[in-house]
Amino acid sequence: MKKLTTTLINLVQLLNDGVFHSGSDLGEKLKISRNAVRKQINVLIEAGIAIESQQSKGYCLKQKLLLLDAKKIKKYFAEDNLLLGDLDIYRSVDSTNDVLKTKLIKDSRLMHVCLAEEQTAGKGRLGRQWVSPFGANIYLSLLHHYSKDISELSGLSLIVGLSIINALVNYGIKTGLQIKWPNDILYEGKKLAGILIEIQAESHSTTRIIIGIGLNVNLITTKEIDQPWTSVATILGGYHDRNKIISCLLTQLDRDIALFTEHGLSHFKIEWQKYDYLQNVAINVVHGKQVFPGIAQGINDHGHLLLKQSDGRLTAHSSGDASIKKS
Ligand code: BTN
Numbered sequence: 001m002k003k004l005t006t007t008l009i010n011l012v013q014l015l016n017d018g019v020f021h022s023g024s025d026l027g028e029k030l031k032i033s034r035n036a037v038r039k040q041i042n043v044l045i046e047a048g049i050a051i052e053s054q055q056s057k058g059y060c061l062k063q064k065l066l067l068l069d070a071k072k073i074k075k076y077f078a079e080d081n082l083l084l085g086d087l088d089i090y091r092s093v094d095s096t097n098d099v100l101k102t103k104l105i106k107d108s109r110l111m112h113v114c115l116a117e118e119q120t121a122g123k124g125r126l127g128r129q130w131v132s133p134f135g136a137n138i139y140l141s142l143l144h145h146y147s148k149d150i151s152e153l154s155g156l157s158l159i160v161g162l163s164i165i166n167a168l169v170n171y172g173i174k175t176g177l178q179i180k181w182p183n184d185i186l187y188e189g190k191k192l193a194g195i196l197i198e199i200q201a202e203s204h205s206t207t208r209i210i211i212g213i214g215l216n217v218n219l220i221t222t223k224e225i226d227q228p229w230t231s232v233a234t235i236l237g238g239y240h241d242r243n244k245i246i247s248c249l250l251t252q253l254d255r256d257i258a259l260f261t262e263h264g265l266s267h268f269k270i271e272w273q274k275y276d277y278l279q280n281v282a283i284n285v286v287h288g289k290q291v292f293p294g295i296a297q298g299i300n301d302h303g304h305l306l307l308k309q310s311d312g313r314l315t316a317h318s319s320g321d322a323s324i325k326k327s
Contacts (some may be wrong), residue, residue, distance in 0.1 A: 022058035030311035076247035085110030096141035154303035155265035288322035
């Protein structure tokens with residue numbers, strides 16, 4: 001687990017003008033030695049960032065890069081009544097979800113956030129891997145203390161998906177976003193974001209819930225993702241400051257988790273219908289070794305997927321992987 005330092009953030013900021021900077025110039029500005037500059041540059045190179053280095057001219061970033069920055073994230077918040085607790089930013093972790101699992105919490109009313117520039121063992125749903133290259137995307141986990149009955153948890157996982165959609169709409173992706181039950185965020189059928197919720201039982205009446213969100217932002221090409229995928233940069237063009245998108249996400253999540261705690265899933269049902277990718281579509285729900293074919297009919301009050309089977313019966317599915325049948 002490596003923390004992201006202010007020196008590295010400032011170094012990248014200095015290099016972001018696209019011109020060469022000498023080691024001594026950078027060292028002077030950052031108040032560190034030339035040797036220390038070289039070490040920081042090596043950190044970036046080892047993380048896969050393209051940096052041109054010429055003995056006579058110094059260093060130059062080949063592509064724009066803005067690192068995560070807690071000050072910027074807080075500056076962009078739309079509201080100041082956000083229930084934000086700790087905001088920890090790491091340069092590299094195995095998984096931001098796992099980091100939060102060991103975190104000791106002082107105030108359980110607040111949401112505690114963990115972000116990383118890179119995950120070396122990013123986890124997806126159903127034991128899959130989540131591709132998490134350095135500096136490209138958002139890898140965010142949020143620790144929430146949940147006091148409702150655990151049976152309502154599937155509802156929470158759905159509203160997190162709706163929160164991400166609303167945050168992205170506010171950010172500027174006005175059309176094309178949909179949610180595939182339980183919580184895949186798609187843009188024109190391609191995966192843009194995913195959610196992994198993990199539960200840690202507590203001795204009291206509350207449960208620690210870790211909400212992990214992976215959102216592709218500036219990634220344009222990779223051979224590592226084995227399904228149709230997209231990113232904010234592919235959709236909107238240009239380079240995107242992740243700090244701004246994270247502020248949109250946290251603001252929306254804070255609002256929606258509070259609404260869910262007060263009103264439950266029923267408050268979000270209409271919105272779910274608006275973005276439901278599977279509505280009236282012939283699908284298979286795979287649960288372990290079992291496959292359930294049918295027509296998707298939205299969700300019930302617990303957030304379970306409703307499936308109309310060939311004999312007309314309606315069954316509810318609390319978990320599984322839904323895929324559209326090939327015609
Ligand atoms: C999915 O399979 O769709 C869920 C992907 C969840 C990825 C995020 S990235 C931040 C957090 N840390 C992880 O290891 N996974 C989640």
